[in-house]
Amino acid sequence: MLLLQILLNGLVTAGIYALLAIGFGMVYRSLRFFHIAYGAVYTAGAYILYVFYCKLGFPLVIAIFLGIAFSVILGILMDTIAYLPLEKKGATAGVLFIASLGTYIVIVNLIALLFGNEVKVVLEGIQPSFNIGPLILTRLQAIQFIVAWGTVLLFWLAIRKNLTVKALWAMGEAPVLLKVLGFSWKRLRIYAFGISSAIAALASILVALDVGIDPHVGMHAILTGAVAMLVGGMENYWAWVGGAFLLAMCQALSIWKFSARWQDALTFAILILTLLFRPQGLFSPLKRREER
Amino acid sequence: MNYLVHIAIMIEIYIMLALSLNLVLGFGGLMSLCHAAFYGIGAYATTLFMLHFHVSFLPAVAFSLAFTAVIAFLLSFPALRFRGDPFVLVTLGFQIIIYAILYNWISLTRGPYGIPGIPRPEIFGFQITSIKEYFVLASVFLVIIFIFLIPIYNSPYGLTLKALREDEIAAESLGKSAFRSFLTAFVLAGALASIPGSLYATYVTYIDPTSFTIDESIFQLTILLVGGSGNLKGPVAGAIFMVVLPEALRFLGLPSSIAPNVRQIIYGLLLIVFMFFRPQGFLGEYKVR
Numbered sequence: 001m002l003l004l005q006i007l008l009n010g011l012v013t014a015g016i017y018a019l020l021a022i023g024f025g026m027v028y029r030s031l032r033f034f035h036i037a038y039g040a041v042y043t044a045g046a047y048i049l050y051v052f053y054c055k056l057g058f059p060l061v062i063a064i065f066l067g068i069a070f071s072v073i074l075g076i077l078m079d080t081i082a083y084l085p086l087e088k089k090g091a092t093a094g095v096l097f098i099a100s101l102g103t104y105i106v107i108v109n110l111i112a113l114l115f116g117n118e119v120k121v122v123l124e125g126i127q128p129s130f131n132i133g134p135l136i137l138t139r140l141q142a143i144q145f146i147v148a149w150g151t152v153l154l155f156w157l158a159i160r161k162n163l164t165v166k167a168l169w170a171m172g173e174a175p176v177l178l179k180v181l182g183f184s185w186k187r188l189r190i191y192a193f194g195i196s197s198a199i200a201a202l203a204s205i206l207v208a209l210d211v212g213i214d215p216h217v218g219m220h221a222i223l224t225g226a227v228a229m230l231v232g233g234m235e236n237y238w239a240w241v242g243g244a245f246l247l248a249m250c251q252a253l254s255i256w257k258f259s260a261r262w263q264d265a266l267t268f269a270i271l272i273l274t275l276l277f278r279p280q281g282l283f284s285p286l287k288r289r290e291e292r
Numbered sequence: 293m294n295y296l297v298h299i300a301i302m303i304e305i306y307i308m309l310a311l312s313l314n315l316v317l318g319f320g321g322l323m324s325l326c327h328a329a330f331y332g333i334g335a336y337a338t339t340l341f342m343l344h345f346h347v348s349f350l351p352a353v354a355f356s357l358a359f360t361a362v363i364a365f366l367l368s369f370p371a372l373r374f375r376g377d378p379f380v381l382v383t384l385g386f387q388i389i390i391y392a393i394l395y396n397w398i399s400l401t402r403g404p405y406g407i408p409g410i411p412r413p414e415i416f417g418f419q420i421t422s423i424k425e426y427f428v429l430a431s432v433f434l435v436i437i438f439i440f441l442i443p444i445y446n447s448p449y450g451l452t453l454k455a456l457r458e459d460e461i462a463a464e465s466l467g468k469s470a471f472r473s474f475l476t477a478f479v480l481a482g483a484l485a486s487i488p489g490s491l492y493a494t495y496v497t498y499i500d501p502t503s504f505t506i507d508e509s510i511f512q513l514t515i516l517l518v519g520g521s522g523n524l525k526g527p528v529a530g531a532i533f534m535v536v537l538p539e540a541l542r543f544l545g546l547p548s549s550i551a552p553n554v555r556q557i558i559y560g561l562l563l564i565v566f567m568f569f570r571p572q573g574f575l576g577e578y579k580v581r
Contacts, residue, residue, distance in 0.1 A: 082564065085568070086567065086568065089568075091567070091571075092580075092581040093376065093377070093581075094323060094581045095567050095571055097323075097377075097380070098517060098563055098567050098580055099563065099564050099567040101560075102559075102560040102561065102562070102564035102567065103560065103564060104560070105510075105556055105557070105560030106557050106564070108556075109553040109554075109556040109557045110553075110557060112553045113553045113557075219506075223384075223388075226381070230378075230381070261392070261395070261396045262392060262396060264388050264389075264391075265388060265389045265392035265393070265396075267388075268384070268385030268386075268388050268389055271382075272370055272382055275370070275373075275378055275381070275382060276370050276373070279378070
């Protein structure tokens with residue numbers, strides 16, 4: 001029974017991780033560089049919610065909406081101010097990675113400067129919970145579960161049906177061909193950063209409502225997202241989700257067997273083992289060398 | 293006066309770290325994010341050898357050097373199969389795993405409580421206690437590292453690494469093994485990072501895992517990116533600049549509560565600005581790719 005409860009909690013966490021993997025993957029797969037400032041967007045989303053809800057007294061739903069909206073603006077600004085000019089100068093992935101790391105450091109420390117380094121609680125008091133048979137699920141967990149997995153499904157539908165998202169997905173495979181077909185590369189970039197930032201903010205808000213925020217949560221979030229995506233495999237949407245699911249389950253089981261303190265080490269042990277033995281990802285088919 | 297000597301010692305420690313990381317980043321062109329892990333392994337190994345086995349300072353330094361070299365050797369097998377992003381991620385993962393071990397293996401490392409009361413070094417019966425004597429000791433080690441590394445920097449091996457950095461396939465076609473050259477660079481860099489670790493532990497006489505975090509690795513990377521890498525002067529200039537900068541900020545009269553964050557913001561801005569205008573740093577010759 002304890003095992004079932006742990007698996008249920010793992011399933012809720014897996015939804016959040018899947019969001020992180022999708023948000024990170026949208027940029028990494030389309031533009032092929034390691035957008036580590038995604039972690040800063042994640043942190044900022046939760047802090048904007050905190051400002052509007054706790055400090056300015058907006059209703060929760062509006063505060064959540066504003067949090068997501070501002071994060072989208074922040075993500076697009078990063079691209080227009082930092083990445084796009086760099087790419088115009090012919091910057092390589094390494095340069096973009098370092099610039100992104102610099103952006104992350106600046107934003108996170110600005111947040112720490114404004115709000116302090118300590119944990120901020122968004123929702124006070126104990127959350128009501130339901131019993132499903134012998135299992136317990138808090139109301140927030142239920143919301144996390146529905147919103148996160150709902151978004152995962154919706155996004156899958158968008159990839160299948162919506163032309164823009166389809167084009168974004170294709171950008172990862174043949175960026176030059178897209179220009180030939182008449183898509184604006186700049187506009188697609190804006191969409192990629194916008195969507196990824198919106199998903200980051202959604203994930204961070206779902207987590208912040210539950211456990212609160214501090215300025216340094218972003219690094220953990222981006223690493224989790226990146227590892228989930230790479231463990232699953234970069235080429236396939238459901239492989240990302242599968243990677244997130246596997247990661248969350250391993251962490252849940254490790255909490256049960258050892259303790260929560262080894263989570264980060266476990267995450268990266270899984271990544272290193274995957275890269276060693278199945279570099280294309282656990283749930284991705286092997287590709288011929290010419291196809292890569 | 294003691295304050296200036298303290299800064300000088302920290303500069304020397306960071307020059308050693310920068311010069312060793314330079315082999316991997318500046319010469320090899322591999323962006324490693326786990327240098328603080330080797331630094332930490334060196335510091336902890338020296339401390340534990342001295343406290344548990346009661347060996348004196350120099351043998352402890354030698355043991356921890358060998359121990360760190362073995363760990364770097366083992367890590368290089370998974371890490372050097374990759375270039376680019378996967379290499380960064382594997383080294384980052386190693387850094388996080390080492391931090392988790394230092395933090396959580398409480399029976400060995402005392403975890404977050406840290407290890408206090410590390411004895412000051414004693415060399416051939418001469419006890420080093422004052423900060424000025426310590427400065428002399430660190431200088432001696434720095435000179436040894438210079439004498440050791442400068443010939444390597446200028447050797448055919450150094451040139452091989454640079455050739456591999458510029459074009460791996462072309463260099464391999466000339467009969468230079470990328471794996472073997474990078475392996476040597478990685479092990480040398482890791483082992484040499486343990487020496488500043490030993491010096492730091494016995495200088496401060498207290499260590500805890502927070503000195504060897506991912507942020508520290510990023511800081512050491514920043515030294516090379518700002519100062520420049522791939523030669524001798526870049527890392528030295530970077531280390532001096534990056535250690536002196538926060539001390540200079542101190543005189544601007546920032547409240548101590550916000551000083552660390554302001555410092556970090558300046559580091560972040562430096563990274564962005566250098567990537568825009570000078571990807572090889574002040575004095576470096578390796579351009580980040």
